[in-house]
Amino acid sequence: MCLAIPGQITELFADPHDAERNSLAMVDILGVRRKVSIDLLQDDPPGPGDWVLIHVGFAMSKISSERAAEQLEMLAMLGEASTARDELFDGMTNIE
């Protein structure tokens, strides 16, 4: 229901009305650049180099490359010997 895509932060900018605080970031999507608000990430502010998910001009969340690698690893295990795979699968599904 919501188009959101990954972009990498290249630069942070101070809030135009509050120089104390960075509220904007330039993100790069395959060489396409747009300034987005990072106010929704104020609890855990991102920095240059971080990947974020962008929706309607806002960074919605940080993207974890570790989690992404785990997911791909898990997918690569599909079709392998089933018990080892099942354990790995259960360990990674982030169930609380």
Added chain:
Amino acid sequence: MEFYDKRIAMAHGAGGEATRRLVEGLFQPAFSNPQLDSLSDAAIIEPPAGRLAMTSDSFVVQPIRFPGGSIGELAVNGTVNDLAVSGARPLAMTATFVLEAGLSAEALRWEVEAMAKAARQAGVPIVGGDTKVVEHGKADGMYICTTGLGLVHRNADLGPKRVEPGDRVLLSGPIGNHGMAIMLARAELDIEADIQSDTRPLLELAGRLFDALGPSVHWMRDATRGGVATVLNELARDTELRITIAEEAVPIDDCVRGACELLGLDPLHVANEGQFIAIVAAEQAEAALDVLRRTAGGERACLLGEIDRATISRVIARSSFGGTRVVDMLIGDPLPRIC
């Protein structure tokens, strides 16, 4: 005669002294050729032996200058390309201007020079035209209409009836650059990217193909508004055949892809001004690709897919992992979406 006015006024379209200054001071020196220089009511052209092709197009673009080109250059190349993909080389062209009162003369001069340059490059004389001026606020600076007359290549034999099951679909190069350049140049989206329009003449690329392959080229069209998807859908409709393309084969520059992802657009729907689709006989596909790739500007030409007979004629895209989808025709303008 000198065109010294600073701005276009209603008088420039009224047919009097101001019109004469505009025509004889600006258009005629820029486009100068024997037919135009006679300033008669019609250009006289000796018909050469062979078949003639004739086409007409109107150019309405905002902004009128954009990265990689401008309306004037587009107005010449657009018509040149319509002739080129019909297998023709241009013999003559006319140009009609609808100018908005208040337009700076400098902006007009820029476009006239761009047209003159593009016409020289394509080897086509601009032999006549017309100018009208509308009130301020009634046009986006200027509109240009061009009509082109061309001589069809001896070897060219094109048409939907010539397309057969088994034929291959070729694309001349990367797509989406023009439409994206225009969308970003409007600056409403606040997106920056180094995307240039691909506007260019296709005469050389198309001409070489006809020289080398002649009637093995079955159909050709430039993929302008509506993009590659629309052109292929028109072909499927006209031939009642099915077209299957390989999704990953479509050449798309990174920036264009990034902008499309961000705005939720399908690059297959985005306009081009310097790319064509050619349908060639299967056994000549490799040779055709080779010709294109060895011609300047055709380095990234590719084999996009093939044609077969099926119960329903339409365009299908197949991904490398076996997923298939229908490639639809563009409806209206491409609009950025958030969901």
Added chain:
Amino acid sequence: MLFVDEFRNPELIQRAVDEIHALADPKREYRVMEVCGGHTHAIFRFGLKGLLPPNVELIHGPGCPVCVLPMGRIDDGLELAGDPNVIFTAFGDMMRVPGSKGSPLESKARGADVRIVYSPLDALKIAQQNPDRQVVFFAIGFETTAPSTALTLLRARGLSVKNFAVFSNHVTIIPAIRAILESPDMRLDAFIGPGHVSTVIGCRPYEFIVRNYRCPIAVSGFEPLDILQSLVMVLRQLRDGVAKVENQYNRVVPWEGNLAALRAMAEVFEVRPYFEWRGLGFITQSALRIREAFAPWDAEQTMSVPGICVTDPKAAQCGEVLKGVLKPHECKLFGKECTPEHPIGALMVSSEGACAAHFKYAVT
């Protein structure tokens, strides 16, 4: 493209598809609803349906904010747009959606100042650049989009921008899922959960689905591998006879959601007692309106919004399609009176709408 292309890897996709085939018991049927329109779009866009066993059926859910918006709300918005002093702004998605008297694009053609924005912040910027005009932002979206509207309103208040107002049509996903689960003609085996909404609300709100309805759910990303992996997850749960909330999309979705976003939403919005969903009818506590503290920026509190009610065209069966009771092509109007070029229902307009996706992309 990082975090995109890896999730389109053909070899891994083949593995996931094989796994789905191995997990799906040929003796039974599986009805899995993808709640989110983004998933519907991706499923068609990547042709995933054709890769699945025939007994695994994907049901397209209500998670397309454009599709569930009743016609009356569009008419209301266009009433506002009709005022010559108003600049009406909306996302590109809304432009072709028909109200009873035409779409925003048609209003624009008749002379209204209708502009497409990419972000609500862009609408606020237009207000700052046009101090003598009233700018209305037609806000749509689920919890993914609502925080951005909330932050824009906080900013408008902070900067005392007086000529900016939001017409809120924000809706919330949980009540819609509940309504579908309570619908008597509905039978679902599992859910593919909305990934981007979950970046905001997290995974806990889905617990009632597993607790009360014993229905597995995997919160999913939008790339082909994400969706296929989520299917593997719910099929495994069904095989094992368990029901859990799983987070396939944990590279992006934190289990607890985004607290800053939830705070902003809570400050600016309150839950409406009820709201009409196109095709689903009135659902209690399913939408967000702007709090009184932000009244000066609320079109519903400061401008005269007529509150138009329009019944859907009788023959259109958008509701049944939206609930997954009918497939798009089973609607009487599908592909005949109702096409993407001349849509009657919103499901035919939005690229996330099941009907448009079916019409445009479905190979069979």
